Amino acid sequence: MKKNIYRFGMLCISIILIAVVFKVMHFAGAGILLVIGLGSMSLLFIPISYFLLLKSTEDKLLKLVFHAAFISFSLDFIGMLFKIMHWPGTGWLLIIGLPLPFILFLPAYINYHNKRKLKTDTDFFAILLFMIYLGVFTSLLAVNSDYLAIEAYAHSTNEISESNSFLIESTTQNLESPVSVSTNEMVKRLENIKKSLVMEAGGGNKEFVQLDGTINYRLISGKKNGNVIAVSNMDYIKFNQQFEEFAKMLKANMVDNNTQRLIDEINVYRLAKMEGQNPTIMELPLITVLNVLTDWQNKLLLINYTQKQSSI
Secondary structure (H helix, E strand, C coil), rough: HHHHHHHHHHHHHHHHHHHHHHHHHHHCHHHHHHHHHHHHHHHHHHHHHHHHHHHHCCHHHHHHHHHHHHHHHHHHHHHHHHHHHCCCCCCHHHHHHHHHHHHHHHHHHHHHHHCCCCCHHHHCCCCHHHHHHHHHHHHHCCCCCCCHHHHHHHHHHHHHHHHHHHHHHHHCCCCCCCHHHHHHHHHHHHHHHHHHHHHHHHHHHHHCCCCCCCCCCCCCCCCCCCCCCCCCCCCHHHHHHHHHHHHEEEEEEEECCHHHHHHHHHHHHHHCCCCCCCCHHHEEEHHHHHHHHHHHHHHHHHHHHHHHHHHC
């Protein structure tokens, strides 16, 4: 039984290492592998090992060490999973989990080591080295290194939104043309998608959606939430269908190079890089998704403006 548990632990570690490589290289399936690896480690391997170790001894002090280890390392591994996957609640998990090995497990082990007067220090130093490694790793995960990047995305999203408002004002005439009608519908649909994503990211975000419909992107919460657009999002599905028809309509009218460039740039995030993968936009955190959707609105309005100018 113990051999099988050790083999299972090695399998979990192998999956985690492969998942990290996939994540760094942006290969498909990285998220699934991380969930399987870290999830199995924290929800299966650690609890099973914990119960087996409890059964293997009657020493109350040693059992106390096992209790402390189970609580500390389970929270750490779950916190790592949440951090890597950009799930909400990461901050609290890391704030609670990061100091636990040092304020819960280490004192319990030192107390056991001293009271039992163990002569060999090999295990003790090995545990200290492991805890130093774990502490450094989780500390790096806890560091908000992408704060400036998130602020930059939020700022640029606000800027693009403001420029879009001027473009909308300049293209309100000649709305009866098919291009203008389609553009207007898609821009509104994208705005609805953004609002729903912002509202889903946090209940307090309601106050940052203004009466005129504009969003204060710099103040909203949940900016780092990952994978916010689901494959089943009906508004996004309808937008894709409408955009496909829109692009065909433009190509039938022999679009210029600039319009074709704007269409291609929208497709960079709208379409999957490889067959069988999700569209690129579905792998991005919330603030990046909002930035991309706002950029799409901008490009659609520019296409409409270009078409309007060419028809004059």
